[in-house]
Amino acid sequence: MPKNDKVSISVIRRLPRYYRYLGELLQKEVNRISSRELAQLMNLTASQIRQDLNCFGGFGQQGYGYNVAMLRDEIGSILGINNNHKTIIIGVGNLGKAVATYVNFEKLGFELIGAFDIDPSIHGTAVRGVTVTTPDNIKDFCEKNSPSVAILCIPRLAAKEIVSDLIEYGIKGFWNFSQYEIRLEHEDVVVENVHLADSMMTLSYRVSTLKQS
């Protein structure tokens, strides 16, 4: 559990990376690691690592380093991966289907319980064991099943139309793959954006600049 409520977002964004590296170490049967060694591996400084982990109460023993399995479990539990957030996906086209199939929901703290798409030709088909149905059913579905997270794999304008409804239906977190930038006036709702086009344009810039040099 966090020592204080206001852990900075940049620390939080590093936690999944710790989690990933510690998982790799476990696979290699490394059971104990010093902050210095972990720092080297992750291309951070040892003091950075100690600072990050101190935000949540430490976990290391002076001179003994970290117990890899224990630290990984602690970070996982901080990240809430045991929380099974009930999740719906809006948009089950190519992208939605890939996200639903590819991402390991259960291991990351989510449970997919609903899937919605405007395309009637895919209604009744299943994605990750969940039957795709019309968005007309979202309101009813949310009332009955209280999902807390929505994954948006729909175009910008469709997203713009649906976001405030979803918040009204009780959605607290958005995993947003749409180009629509959700500007929230609600303090009790969070958005995690995956702007693929932005990422690709950044790559374009960086590759272009390489070529110039």
Place this chain on the structure above:
Amino acid sequence: MPKNDKVSISVIRRLPRYYRYLGELLQKEVNRISSRELAQLMNLTASQIRQDLNCFGGFGQQGYGYNVAMLRDEIGSILGINNNHKTIIIGVGNLGKAVATYVNFEKLGFELIGAFDIDPSIHGTAVRGVTVTTPDNIKDFCEKNSPSVAILCIPRLAAKEIVSDLIEYGIKGFWNFSQYEIRLEHEDVVVENVHLADSMMTLSYRVSTLKQS
């Protein structure tokens, strides 16, 4: 063109967002905008915007604001979206197919010219007009066609195995969807990561913390 070669990565990462917002303004037929108005829209400060754009030589006229179309074109050209980087995709499973189909390559400065997958059952099928073939052909293909960018939609271990070969074959930029963290010793190669699991774990944390409060 950049005024200096060392524009910080955080400025660069903001450029696609400017590009997106300016595109939206154009669609609404807004032709001119002050840094103050743009700042309000994007939830930045006006001085931040002026600073960002000054890295590339300005573009605004004191007291007149920015010409939206011109500024968008300039940013697009800085981002290299007219450069048509020759691109190959490695891994055409669910995720690779979604990335290839969903992302608007041509508009973002890329041209998909090759697609590779180890699964023989999809060899000969097409993705975005490109025929999927075996990874055994990558070396030959690169020698003949000189792609500069590779999109990795393969598992961690597969990525680990192939990255250094790809660099040897002339790949300069990676769009990395694999869980593998590419640690580059090559200064003339760039990596843009899309770690979907990290993003989802961050969301899990943020939704979990909401619930506690």
